[in-house]
Amino acid sequence: MKPAKFEYHAPSTLDEAIALLVRYGGDAKVLAGGQSLVPLLNFRLARPAALVDLNRIRALAYIRDENGLVRFGAMTRQRTIEFSPVVARRLPLLREATRWVGHLPIRSRGTIGGSIAHADPSAEYPAVLTALDGEVVARGPKGERTLAPAALFETYLTTTLAADEVLTEVRLPAMPEGAGWAFEEFARRHGDFAIVGVAAALWRGGGRVTARLATAGAGPVPRRLSECEQILERDGLGDAAIEAAARRASELVEPDTDLHASADYRRHLAGVLTARALRRARETARG
């Protein structure tokens, strides 16, 4: 389990990083927290000619709360997010989801940008990004673009980011005051990738309910459950509406069978966890 030979670069600016990616013409990999990439290298499942390490680019680690938008530098550690007062106040759903990310040593190294760019459909951050209508910023030699989750996640471990693009920022709209939230997850062990996870947020305003729901682990990309949201927005947050939304959730997801769980079981879990998440979100919602 030793990696194949690779070049290693640790630039201190983003421009240098992009220039390096251009130089290797798609044969370089970006190294963030390394919690997924390094094992892939050791198994020789990834064999890039070079690694471009972003860990020395200080400008890529920040949390900014501006005009209702919370912006995260891609290299912000999961551990930082877990304890950020901004996140606790503005994005409690993200904070709760962070507790499900791996184990403490993994969160100490792992980054928000790395988790999203790796695009593991069982991971928590892609589901939160999807639920909360967030977006990411990517920068390449031709400049910057922003991508919504639907435009970013292509399939298992695959995004639409170009080989010479770096995911630089993650943007999440702050949850309104009084919003309720829950991240429900089922895994075989503590800290494993989810068999299924459900991110939920609810708030009331202007006499109407807004619901946000997305799954992890129930298909090749995180899935926004818009139809379930519509049921709740139409019928309110009563038990019957929650049950109906949960039933719909298990119909909407398109999970696969793998070693840990069958597709049927995952489908069933999507319903169970949707109901659990919505009930808990309802409890935490104020106003």
Place this chain on the structure above:
Amino acid sequence: MSERWIGKSVKRVEDFRLLTGRGTFIDDHPPVGNVHHAAIVRSRHAHARILGYDVSKALAADGVVAVITGEDVAKETKPFAVGVTTPVHYYCAATDKARFVGEPVAVVVARDRYLAEDAAELVEVAYEPLPAVIDPEKALEPDAPVLHEKAGTNLAGHRRLVYGDPDRAFREAEVVLRERFRFPKYGSTPIETYGIIARWELDGVCTVWSNFMGPFIMHPLTARVLGLAENKLRFIVPPDIGGSFGIKTSIYPYIALIALASKHAGVPVKWIEDRREHLLASSSGTDRIAYREVAAKTDGTVLGMRFKWLDNVGGYIRSPEPGCSFRPTGNFVGPYRFQHLEVDASVVMTNKSLTGPNRGYACGHLYFETEGMMDRLAEKLGLDPVELRRRNLLRPEQFPYRTPTGGYYDSGDYPATLDKAIGIARYDELRREQAKARAAGRWFGIGVALAVDPSVSNMGYVATALDPQFRAKPEYLPKSGAVDSATIKVDPLGRVTAILGTTPQGQGHQTIVAQIVADELGLTPDDVTVVDEMDTFTRVWSISSGTYSSRFGSVGTSAVALAARKLRAKLVDYAAHLMERPVADVEFRDGAVRPRAGKGPSYSVKDLAGRAHWNTESLPEGMEPGLQATAVFGFTVSKAVDAEDRVNSSNTYGFIAEVMAVEVDRQTAAIRILKYVTVHDAGTIINPMIAEGQIYGGALHGLGGALYEELKYDEDGQFLTGTFMDYLVPTASEAPAEIEIAHVVSPSPLTPLGSKGLGESSSMTVPAVIANAVSDALAPLGLRITELPMTPSSLWHLIRDAQKT
């Protein structure tokens, strides 16, 4: 009176170095001059004929000094002896065919491991892929692909063992129940993988440093394969081994392979197994299909049982298999009184990785089945499962007890142990709680499991695999024994060094031995330095020496106690001489030799040590100079298997009684452990804290097999669980919130301290107790668990199917 140390939770002397990262494991071994590194090329095919090799590119690669292939292995080594008469040629690497994914086919030796792995990718092996079979029942079908053409069958061995008159028991039974069980293939996941440094020297000695916890029978097996005299093959073990749990028994083929690589390369060769290799091709317990029958009376008395087993040993039968079937021979009947038993044991080869001892060696399988049957019987007869067991338990007055299969249970009070477990668990209260929970629609279950916990295997059991007719031939040499040694020496300042023939892997032998010696010689544990680090050139050892089969707590400690007593006797003789008194008039008391009665000088150990070493003239005539004693302890109850297939397969037998309460989540099918009580009778407990640690570890290991761990293959023999994302091991988070541990002490009459082994402990009961608890929880659905592991997904499917019908 000097302080007694046995029975105290003395802090482990090992922990400071281990917890501060200062342990010395095989990978920390001081550099051996000019050492090179091996990477092993492994088969990608589950079953394939090897047509040829092209190593030219690999040999030309940077840093490479040698490449050896199956051709070299076939030419220069012999196949390992196997435990059956079927012609299975098991070499340390594939020679003619690859028979499982991950089987070694070549070894590259290079300047460092990176270069070795780079070059390993350049070794070209031409394969002709063949159809694979992984299921032991399918492997015995007439059209199944045959792994070993010379054997002509995938059946490595088969024995039908009959004890008493099982046919009559079944004829006379008022109730007969049958069930089919499946037990999964899983390992132990020692935190340290295999590691070897081999140096083939020009003088014909091969020195092997490795984390093998033998020497055991594997030293002579390996010497023979390499064509070396036993005293030319030196095994040395580092001070620390990061766990074995039986798994490191099976390192020996790699020792042969790396030794051969060193011989070829002309340099010392180091190989540290990586985690992927470990999951792929180290060792595991067998997966087993079992057909069970029980014959009983309506009052719950068990009359007899029938076991039919298919044990899957993978691509080759590797010694000490078929221990998978026969290691528990003496305790086949467990803690019960029934006398009639038929065991139909088939050992089957399929295209999976190889098997061997894994904590609880075959007992997890045995009790999962037996205890499952006891619960079914209780349900059938409308009896409480505890009551049914009580009606069949051996009674205290029956000890020592000779089982119908030849086991000799040395001591025990099984009803008292069961009562203690029931009491701690508040069993009746749990049942009331269950009634309430059930009324509320919850799936709440209570499981009970009992087990006889065998320790210190008698090597002789392996011959149970051979037909009695074969064993009756004059050329057949019977086998038996369970032996270990210890040397105690006192230095001129009166401090003691104890040198062991055992090889600890984290169990705390240094602490335990210091406690024993301190008690025997009236010292404190701090006065005792304990040296393990087995070296076959310098230690006294025998063919069964090593640390496996929970041997240390029983045979290892016995050798230590006897050596200390021998030395003490010498001190008494010497002191009596100095006092000019008859030996009968003096005694060893409170760390000194003193007159039994009256006044007079006494001599402390320190005093005697100084005099004995500095002034040999002071020794009585005929006394050997120096203050050292070596004891070799062997169990006289270890006898060869008899003509009726009876064998005392272990030497000391403990007992375990467990109660577990669980709740199965109605929505997710997740199992939550609400209560877990485990009571052990392992004779004298030398260090309760260490014993508790063993029980925790054993329980977690059993939980792994019951809920999480399985080495899985697809139908074509491709391996599916090559990483820790796929092969799930329980962690602290998965442990039950509380494990309630208690002991009953029935000292063994066979060991000087009354102790028995405890290393495997609850690994053999947890699969049974949790399966019984979950079955009980799901009883309202008419469901009973027959297969492990119980994953949430598999359990949910079972429940859904039961609800449909």
